[in-house]
Amino acid sequence: MRLSSAAVAAGYRLSTYDTLPSTNAQALVVARNGSPLVLGIGDNEMFFASDPAALVRHTTSVVHLDDGEIAAVHADGYETRTLEGTATIKTPSTIPWKDEAFDKGEFTHYMRKEIAEQPEAVRRTLSGRLDARFQTTHLGGLSLAARDLLDVRRVKILGCGAAYIASAVGAHLIETLARIPAHAEAASEFRNRNAVVERDTLYIAVSQSGETFDTLAAVQEIKRKGGRIMGIINVVGSTIARECGRGIYLHAGPEVAVVSTKTFTCSAVALALLAIHLGRLRDLSVANGARLIRALQVLPDHIAAILEREPEIARLAEAFVGTEHAFYVGRAAGYAIAAEGALKLKEVSYLHAEAYPASELKHGPLALISPQTPTVIVLPSDDLFAKNISTVEEIKARGGPVIAITHPGEVPTAFDRSFEIPALEPELDPLLLNIPLQLLAYHVALQRGTNIDQPRNLAKSVTVE
Ligand code: AGP
Numbered sequence: 001m002r003l004s005s006a007a008v009a010a011g012y013r014l015s016t017y018d019t020l021p022s023t024n025a026q027a028l029v030v031a032r033n034g035s036p037l038v039l040g041i042g043d044n045e046m047f048f049a050s051d052p053a054a055l056v057r058h059t060t061s062v063v064h065l066d067d068g069e070i071a072a073v074h075a076d077g078y079e080t081r082t083l084e085g086t087a088t089i090k091t092p093s094t095i096p097w098k099d100e101a102f103d104k105g106e107f108t109h110y111m112r113k114e115i116a117e118q119p120e121a122v123r124r125t126l127s128g129r130l131d132a133r134f135q136t137t138h139l140g141g142l143s144l145a146a147r148d149l150l151d152v153r154r155v156k157i158l159g160c161g162a163a164y165i166a167s168a169v170g171a172h173l174i175e176t177l178a179r180i181p182a183h184a185e186a187a188s189e190f191r192n193r194n195a196v197v198e199r200d201t202l203y204i205a206v207s208q209s210g211e212t213f214d215t216l217a218a219v220q221e222i223k224r225k226g227g228r229i230m231g232i233i234n235v236v237g238s239t240i241a242r243e244c245g246r247g248i249y250l251h252a253g254p255e256v257a258v259v260s261t262k263t264f265t266c267s268a269v270a271l272a273l274l275a276i277h278l279g280r281l282r283d284l285s286v287a288n289g290a291r292l293i294r295a296l297q298v299l300p301d302h303i304a305a306i307l308e309r310e311p312e313i314a315r316l317a318e319a320f321v322g323t324e325h326a327f328y329v330g331r332a333a334g335y336a337i338a339a340e341g342a343l344k345l346k347e348v349s350y351l352h353a354e355a356y357p358a359s360e361l362k363h364g365p366l367a368l369i370s371p372q373t374p375t376v377i378v379l380p381s382d383d384l385f386a387k388n389i390s391t392v393e394e395i396k397a398r399g400g401p402v403i404a405i406t407h408p409g410e411v412p413t414a415f416d417r418s419f420e421i422p423a424l425e426p427e428l429d430p431l432l433l434n435i436p437l438q439l440l441a442y443h444v445a446l447q448r449g450t451n452i453d454q455p456r457n458l459a460k461s462v463t464v465e
Contacts, residue, residue: 313439
């Protein structure tokens with residue numbers, strides 16, 4: 001019997017009452033070949049699916065098959081073997097999600113629900129990990145002693161899409177707080193270029209699903225070359241989490257919308273925890289450690305306060321009526337936030353949104369600025385503020401509308417529209433500047449009537465090459 005890929009993605013059930021369609025067999029043989037495959041253990045029934053989320057309604061007890069593993073699934077149990085026929089022993093794990101978490105509740109879209117869940121999701125990412133006594137963070141899943149972490153000379157963070165952009169935010173944080181050279185790279189590119197893997201580099205894989213094929217392939221390549229890898233993952237027990245064997249789980253809860261919102265924020269928060277940890281092993285002072293811990297403690301409340309001002313952000317969306325192109329710009333970590341804002345806008349609204357470092361605008365893209373091309377600028381009141389203002393003036397001089405996501409304070413030039421958020425701490429402000437951009441993308445998409453939760457051509461987990 002053959003199952004369509006749709007049946008596998010949605011989850012397939014085999015109970016003692018079933019006779020399998022088109023056969024009289026009492027068992028199904030399933031095999032994992034690249035894409036994920038998980039068995040669900042029910043009460044006299046078994047399930048299998050490509051994503052554990054498809055099983056939560058029926059069971060939370062699951063077994064993840066390894067690549068090249070085969071399972072004979074009966075209604076009341078299963079046996080697993082390698083391709084060569086050797087029996088394997090699997091330990092079931094528990095999906096830490098409740099069925100209700102998949103309910104849209106009062107919200108029209110999962111994207112909007114998941115944006116709203118961020119204060120709680122961030123609290124869970126932080127839970128038990130802030131150490132106010134030593135002004136540092138506890139990251140038990142790292143399984144790396146302080147001595148090992150002191151040997152780290154470089155950090156390389158890999159992910160795809162929003163996970164790659166969260167990696168870029170994390171690289172800024174690690175370089176700023178721990179003064180370790182840190183870079184983010186798209187995992188999909190890393191695996192294409194026979195990368196040099198160094199013994200004193202800490203490699204980090206970031207993935208919501210833990211199943212993204214390109215990220216998994218990058219992890220396997222790093223391991224094959226003897227590199228030290230850890231994961232920043234949302235789905236417990238996922239393939240990349242198991243392959244890395246150490247890391248930080250986000251505990252953000254299930255993310256159903258194809259676009260990442262809460263898991264982007266929680267990934268950046270997890271990387272902030274790591275940056276503080278690495279920093280406090282080096283030169284990050286007690287006072288700065290304490291300052292950042294205090295800021296993280298109040299981060300969820302600040303996110304909640306921004307979310308309450310949604311009607312103001314919905315009005316910003318009017319700037320996109322009648323346009324097909326937009327720029328998103330910022331400097332340093334602000335550029336990463338601009339990139340995430342542009343990714344969200346293009347995914348859900350189908351508008352062409354291009355992110356550019358604000359400093360690079362005059363080296364080419366300025367030619368495209370016109371009254372029909374709005375520019376969103378990520379404009380914190382940091383030491384790059386004056387440079388960012390000069391970018392705003394260059395855009396305005398060409399008739400381009402400017403929408404600023406900024407902090408309160410005097411500005412020497414007028415924006416067409418702006419949204420001010422309170423400043424938290426300069427290193428962590430990017431985490432807050434991202435929140436209005438999520439809502440902006442959502443409201444532009446609402447106005448344009450697109451399929452917000454399932455944008456065309458996109459899948460939640462890209463488990464194929
Ligand atoms: C983000 O909005 C996208 N859905 C996509 O770019 C996603 O971040 C990417 O495919 C990586 O997914 P992962 O986090 O599950 O690895």
